[in-house]
Amino acid sequence: MDRKHHWAYPALTRPGLSRSQLLVHFRHEYLVYVRDFPVLLARALGLTPPLYDVRRALAENLYEEQTGGLSNTAGHPLLFLRMMAGLGFAEAAFQEDAGALHPNATRYREFLRSLSASEPWVAAVALLTIFVEGSVNERAELEGTYARAAGRDAVASHPLVKHYGCPPEAMQLTRAHASVEGGHRRDAWATVLAHAAEGASEADAVAAVCEEALVLWHAYRDGVAAEMGLARPAAGGSL
Numbered sequence: 636m637d638r639k640h641h642w643a644y645p646a647l648t649r650p651g652l653s654r655s656q657l658l659v660h661f662r663h664e665y666l667v668y669v670r671d672f673p674v675l676l677a678r679a680l681g682l683t684p685p686l687y688d689v690r691r692a693l694a695e696n697l698y699e700e701q702t703g704g705l706s707n708t709a710g711h712p713l714l715f716l717r718m719m720a721g722l723g724f725a726e727a728a729f730q731e732d733a734g735a736l737h738p739n740a741t742r743y744r745e746f747l748r749s750l751s752a753s754e755p756w757v758a759a760v761a762l763l764t765i766f767v768e769g770s771v772n773e774r775a776e777l778e779g780t781y782a783r784a785a786g787r788d789a790v791a792s793h794p795l796v797k798h799y800g801c802p803p804e805a806m807q808l809t810r811a812h813a814s815v816e817g818g819h820r821r822d823a824w825a826t827v828l829a830h831a832a833e834g835a836s837e838a839d840a841v842a843a844v845c846e847e848a849l850v851l852w853h854a855y856r857d858g859v860a861a862e863m864g865l866a867r868p869a870a871g872g873s874l
């Protein structure tokens with residue numbers, strides 16, 4: 636997770652991107668994993684053996700992702716589209732047939748679909764709840780040295796609000812994540828650490844799947860950056 640950072644990310648947190656560059660990025664994110672994330676979780680849940688706590692945590696995460704029932708909002712894919720509407724992008728632009736995905740995006744999406752339904756179950760769960768849902772801040776967050784912005788601050792400081800004119804009311808997704816995500820991060824790590832002990836073959840499987848995901852994710856992000864027309868900064872420089 637320490638390596639889940641992409642060189643083009645800083646461009647997304649500051650002003651300067653055109654509307655069409657923003658659309659390329661968000662359309663890919665939506666179609667690659669946002670729209671179907673609840674279904675991917677359902678696939679992994681379907682593999683899980685009768686471990687009550689693990690099934691409960693996955694079911695709770697799935698319920699929130701598909702309905703927003705815990706955060707009292709709405710399903711996260713829908714909240715994502717509302718955020719896009721706040722930026723002025725119509726729902727039609729996020730349809731599957733509204734444009735092609737970069738081949739690397741399709742490859743990463745296929746990998747997520749396939750591995751979320753592949754044994755060992757703990758690798759499928761780690762792929763979704765640690766790799767996909769987690770970020771480069773994972774280690775610091777678990778150590779308590781990184782605090783995720785919450786509530787109004789999380790919305791007000793969001794780059795889409797600060798730099799791209801998205802109205803705060805359209806940012807329910809950020810509010811939903813700020814309210815439930817901490818608990819899901821803890822559940823995810825507790826599950827994987829309990830069922831993929833260091834030295835066990837499950838731990839090797841988890842590491843192998845996440846390493847492969849990282850390679851495919853970097854290629855996916857490289858592809859999207861290329862479609863956005865962003866150039867990789869020279870070594871040592873910043874974008």
Ligand SMILES: [Fe+2]
Pocket residue numbers: 700711812
């Ligand atoms: Fe979510």
